[in-house]
Amino acid sequence: xxxxxxxxxxxxxxxxxxxxxxxxxxxxxxxxxxxxxxxxxxxxxxxxxxxxxxxxxxxxxxxxxxxxxxxxxxxxxxxxxxxxxxxxxxxxxxxxxxxxxxxxxxxxxxxxxxxxxxxxxxxxxxxxxxxxxxxxxxxxxxxxxxxxxxxxxxxxxxxxxxxxxxxxxxxxx
Numbered sequence: 001x002x003x004x005x006x007x008x009x010x011x012x013x014x015x016x017x018x019x020x021x022x023x024x025x026x027x028x029x030x031x032x033x034x035x036x037x038x039x040x041x042x043x044x045x046x047x048x049x050x051x052x053x054x055x056x057x058x059x060x061x062x063x064x065x066x067x068x069x070x071x072x073x074x075x076x077x078x079x080x081x082x083x084x085x086x087x088x089x090x091x092x093x094x095x096x097x098x099x100x101x102x103x104x105x106x107x108x109x110x111x112x113x114x115x116x117x118x119x120x121x122x123x124x125x126x127x128x129x130x131x132x133x134x135x136x137x138x139x140x141x142x143x144x145x146x147x148x149x150x151x152x153x154x155x156x157x158x159x160x161x162x163x164x165x166x167x168x169x170x171x172x173x
Contacts, residue, residue, distance in 0.1 A: 025077075031090065032076040036063075046092045051079050103172075110168045117163065118148045132170045139166065 035043065035052070036059040043056055055076045062068045080086055117124045117140075125140050143166055146159030 028077045028080050028086075029073070031086070032073050032080055034093065035089075036069075036073060036076060042096060045096070047085055047088045049079075049083055049085070052076070052083065055079055106172050107168070110164060110171055113167055113171075114147075114160070114164050117144050117167075118151060118160075121148075128167075135166075135170050 035046075035048075035056065040056075040060070048056070055072070059069065059072050059076065062072060080089075083089075113124075113128065117128070121144065122141070125137065125144065128140070129135055129137055143159055143163040147157070147163045150157055150159050
């Protein structure tokens with residue numbers, strides 16, 4: 001009887017399902033569409049390879065031609081699959097999106113502070129001046145008085161907007 005040679009080292013066979021391959025392909029396709037739809041200034045901040053940069057220039061030129069644009073998105077997808085730094089590109093996009101979210105949070109905070117200033121008056125002004133010493137007490141009091149007066153008489157909110165802008169300039173970097 002013949003001897004059966006069993007290998008000492010068991011090789012791991014990594015099985016990738018068809019569904020997983022399709023999900024990966026869809027992710028690359030979505031990334032390609034996101035990159036092509038981004039404004040040029042945002043794309044310049046991303047770590048794109050030379051091939052991808054050239055593909056983006058062409059995509060900008062043929063955006064109006066739907067079928068050619070679709071085929072070009074497929075080309076960008078293929079280029080992304082061959083690119084090694086896809087994770088870096090995705091991370092940079094995530095940082096860009098997070099900056100936008102942080103700006104929204106700060107704007108909401110400024111609106112909240114403005115409303116509290118109108119409601120609470122001098123006590124909130126003193127508290128705010130401790131946190132942000134660059135603000136001027138006199139100007140703050142003047143803007144708060146003007147905004148609350150406009151709010152009570154239901155006139156156009158010029159002081160309300162000025163107060164918002166003044167606080168925003170002091171708080172946001």
